Amino acid sequence: MPKNFTSTATNKFHGGIHPPENKLISSSRAISKFDSDKYFRIQINQSSFQNIEQAVEIIVIKGQKVIQGEALTTFQPLDRLNVPVHSPCDGVVSDIELFDCAHNSSFPEMTIVIKAEINVDQNRSVTKIENQWKAKSQSSLINKIRKAGIVGLGGATFPTHIKQSSPLKTDISTPSTLIINAMECEPYITCDDRLLRGYANQIIQGALIVSKIVGCERIVFAIEDNKPEALFAVQESINLLAENKIDLSIIVAPTKYPSGGEKQLIQIVTGHELAKQQLPKDLNILVQNVATLFAVYQAIVLNSNLIGRLVTITGNLVDAPGNYWIPFGTSFSHIISQFNVPEKDLKFIIIGGPLMGQKISNFDISTSKKVNCLIFNKRVTNVEIKECIRCGECEAVCPIKLLPQQLYWFSKSEQWKPMEQLDLKACIECGACDYVCPSHIPLVDYFRFAKSEIKHLSSKEKTSELAKQRFDNRESRLTRIKLERKARQKKNALDRKQASENKSVDPDGKKTAILEALNRVKNKQNNTNKINTGITGEE
Amino acid sequence: MEIELFVAIPPWLVEVTQAIAVITIFSGLCGALLGYAAVYFKVEGDPIVEQINAILPQTQCGQCGHPGCKPYAQAIANGEAINRCPPGGEAGIKSLANLLELDVIPLNEECGEESLPRVAFIIEEECIGCTKCIQACPVDAIVGTAKQMHTVIVSECTGCDLCVPPCPVDCIEMPFVETNLINWRQQKPIEQSIVLN
Ligand code: SF4
Ligand code: SF4
Ligand code: SF4
Ligand code: SF4
Numbered sequence: 001m002p003k004n005f006t007s008t009a010t011n012k013f014h015g016g017i018h019p020p021e022n023k024l025i026s027s028s029r030a031i032s033k034f035d036s037d038k039y040f041r042i043q044i045n046q047s048s049f050q051n052i053e054q055a056v057e058i059i060v061i062k063g064q065k066v067i068q069g070e071a072l073t074t075f076q077p078l079d080r081l082n083v084p085v086h087s088p089c090d091g092v093v094s095d096i097e098l099f100d101c102a103h104n105s106s107f108p109e110m111t112i113v114i115k116a117e118i119n120v121d122q123n124r125s126v127t128k129i130e131n132q133w134k135a136k137s138q139s140s141l142i143n144k145i146r147k148a149g150i151v152g153l154g155g156a157t158f159p160t161h162i163k164q165s166s167p168l169k170t171d172i173s174t175p176s177t178l179i180i181n182a183m184e185c186e187p188y189i190t191c192d193d194r195l196l197r198g199y200a201n202q203i204i205q206g207a208l209i210v211s212k213i214v215g216c217e218r219i220v221f222a223i224e225d226n227k228p229e230a231l232f233a234v235q236e237s238i239n240l241l242a243e244n245k246i247d248l249s250i251i252v253a254p255t256k257y258p259s260g261g262e263k264q265l266i267q268i269v270t271g272h273e274l275a276k277q278q279l280p281k282d283l284n285i286l287v288q289n290v291a292t293l294f295a296v297y298q299a300i301v302l303n304s305n306l307i308g309r310l311v312t313i314t315g316n317l318v319d320a321p322g323n324y325w326i327p328f329g330t331s332f333s334h335i336i337s338q339f340n341v342p343e344k345d346l347k348f349i350i351i352g353g354p355l356m357g358q359k360i361s362n363f364d365i366s367t368s369k370k371v372n373c374l375i376f377n378k379r380v381t382n383v384e385i386k387e388c389i390r391c392g393e394c395e396a397v398c399p400i401k402l403l404p405q406q407l408y409w410f411s412k413s414e415q416w417k418p419m420e421q422l423d424l425k426a427c428i429e430c431g432a433c434d435y436v437c438p439s440h441i442p443l444v445d446y447f448r449f450a451k452s453e454i455k456h457l458s459s460k461e462k463t464s465e466l467a468k469q470r471f472d473n474r475e476s477r478l479t480r481i482k483l484e485r486k487a488r489q490k491k492n493a494l495d496r497k498q499a500s501e502n503k504s505v506d507p508d509g510k511k512t513a514i515l516e517a518l519n520r521v522k523n524k525q526n527n528t529n530k531i532n533t534g535i536t537g538e539e
Numbered sequence: 540m541e542i543e544l545f546v547a548i549p550p551w552l553v554e555v556t557q558a559i560a561v562i563t564i565f566s567g568l569c570g571a572l573l574g575y576a577a578v579y580f581k582v583e584g585d586p587i588v589e590q591i592n593a594i595l596p597q598t599q600c601g602q603c604g605h606p607g608c609k610p611y612a613q614a615i616a617n618g619e620a621i622n623r624c625p626p627g628g629e630a631g632i633k634s635l636a637n638l639l640e641l642d643v644i645p646l647n648e649e650c651g652e653e654s655l656p657r658v659a660f661i662i663e664e665e666c667i668g669c670t671k672c673i674q675a676c677p678v679d680a681i682v683g684t685a686k687q688m689h690t691v692i693v694s695e696c697t698g699c700d701l702c703v704p705p706c707p708v709d710c711i712e713m714p715f716v717e718t719n720l721i722n723w724r725q726q727k728p729i730e731q732s733i734v735l736n
Contacts, residue, residue: 103720104725105718105720105723107718107719107720107723109720385730412730414727442728445725445728446727446728448725449725449726449727449728451725452723452724452725453724453725456722456724459722460596463694463697464595464596464597465597466695467597467598467599467678467695467697468592468597468608468609470678470679470680470695471597471599471607471608471609471677471678472609473679474677474678474679475607
C-alpha cells in the first residue's frame, strides 16, 4: 500500500503521569504454553453489570457432562445486560456453589466448578467459516458475539454487545470511527502487545467485523510509542489486506498514562474532549480493545466461545514472567505453583495494573474475564500516610481536570453534596493522583468510598419514597373506606327510620305507592319546564 | 405655540423617558410572570412538614409515638422533640437539626434503639391465613387472602415490626437484611496508617 497510513498523534489530554513501565519483564518472552489445572471455577457473573435481579440462569446440573466451549448459563431474552459463561474444557460439573471471588467486598459469588477430563486444548481444530460473516446481518453478528460471552477485555468487562448495538450515525459531520485501543498504558501489562505481535491479522479481521456491525467509515488503530514490534506487526498486516475499502490508519501516541482511558484516547485521536455525561457514541465513535477484537474474530470466524484469554504473569517473584493463554476459572494457587512463586514472600497479588488494579490477599480465588494481568511482587517498602499538604500535585495530573484534593477533604468529612457538585462521578479512578501524592494518601479509596455511600443514600431515598407513597395510598384507601362505611351507615339508618315512619301511617304501603307515582309525574313536569326555560339550576 | 413647546424638549429627555417606559413595562411583565408562577407552581401542603417528612425514614413503625412518619413530621413542626425516631437514628437527628436549626441531641431511649435494617419473613408452612398481619402492615407489603398462605414483598417491606405482634401463631420473623454484592458498601479508608506498597 503506497499510502502513508501511520502518523504521530498531535493532540494531548490534560495531566497524566509517567510511571516506570516495567513492561520488559514480561514482554520479552513469546507467548508460551501453560499447563492448566484439573479444576475450573467459573463465576456465573463475569460482566461489569453485577445485578442479582437480572441474574443469569444456570443451565447445567451437578454431575452433567460438558464439552469445551459449552454454555453453562443463559440469559432471558428481555434482559439486555448479561452474557453467558462457558466451560473451558471437556469435563463434568462437579459443584455449583458460592465461592470467594475477586471483589473488593470479598463476598462469595455463585460459581460452577468443572472437573476436566481431558486437558484444555486452546488450539482445538475448528471449522473455519472464514468470510461467511460478510453475508450475515448485523443483529445476527451481535447476537453471536453475545452468545460467545464477549465482554470488554481491557479490564472493564462491559458487555460488548451493548456497546455495539447502537450503530454509528452517518449524518454527523465527524466521520463514524472505530478506534482500536492498543495503548496498554498501565505499567507491567503486556498482553495486548504480545497479542498484536502474534495475531495482528486476526485483530484487524475482528475490527473489520465490528466496523460492519456498527457501520463505520474509518478505523483508527491507536498505539503508544513504546510498542514498536506490535506497531510493525499491524503495519504488515494492513499492507497485506487485499482489498481495502475502508479507511484504515494508525496513530502513534507518546507514552503517557492514562492514554488508554476511553475519554483520553478519543481526545488523542480526534482532538475532541468528551463533555460531562457525553458518551463516545455521541461523537460518532466506538472504542474497542485489541483483546476484545480478537475474541470477536474467534467467535465469528472460528465459531468458538470465549473460554480463556492471554494473561500477563509478571513480577519479581515469578520464575518465568510472560504472557500465557489461561482458561477462565484457573485458581490463583495453581498459578502460584506453576510459576514457583515463593508463598512466604507473597503478601498480595495485584489483579490488573499497579495503578487501577486491585490488591488481593486471598489466593483462593480464580481468574475471570476481567483478569488481564497478575503481578506477584515482593513487598518493597511500607509507606506512611500523612496529612495533605495542599501541594496541588494531584490536580495537575488529573486527566479529567477534577480537584482531587478538595474531593478528598469532602470525602474525609463525609459531605456528599459538594462532592457531587465537584463531579465525583466523572472520576475514572485512574490513580494518577494517588501516584503523585507526596503524602501517600489513598485518594482513590476515598473516592470509591464516597461513590459507594452516595449510591447507598440514593437507593435508601428511593425505598423511603416508595414506602411513603404506599403509606399514603393505604391511608387514603382506609379513609375512603371509613367514609363510605359512615355514609352507608347513615343512609341505612335513615332508610330504617323512614320505613318505620311510613309503616306507622301507611301499614300496607298503598299510600306510599301513590305518593311516589305523583312525585314521578311532578319531576317529569319540572324537567320539561327546565328544558323549555333553559334553567339548569338545582332541582 | 404647541409645536414650539414640543421642539423645546431636549433629545436626551426623550431617551430617558423611553428608557423609563421600557424598564417599567419590562418589570411589570416580570412581576406578572412571577405572580403567575407563584399561583401555577403552588406547593401543596405545608412545605416545612414536607421537608421534615422527607428526612424521616418512612419506616412507618410508630416507635415515635405517632401513627406514621407524616404525623410525627407534623408534630415536629409543632415543636415536638426531634430525637424520637429510632430507624432514622443519629444521622436522621443530625439532618433534622440541620434543617430546623436546632441542637443535635441523642436519641430518646424510650422510643427504641437504632438497629440495622430488617425485613419481615413469614414462615409460610405455619401461616394459617388469618390476614391479621395484612391489616397491621402500614405499607401494604404483605400479600395473601383469608385462609391462604401469606407472604412478604421483600422490596416493599420497611422492617417496621408491626406485623409481628398480631400474628396468632408467631410465624413472622424479622431477620437482618443480608449484605450482598449489590448492597455492599465500601469501607472508609483508615487514616494515618501504614500501607503496603
Ligand atoms: S483517580 Fe480520579 S481524581 Fe484521581 S487523577 Fe484519576 S480521574 Fe482524577
Ligand atoms: S497531592 Fe496529596 S498532598 Fe498534594 S494536594 Fe493532592 S492530596 Fe494533598
Ligand atoms: S419512629 Fe417510625 S413512624 Fe416514627 S418517624 Fe421514625 S420511622 Fe416513622
Ligand atoms: S411486612 Fe411487617 S415489617 Fe414489613 S412493612 Fe409490613 S408490617 Fe412492617
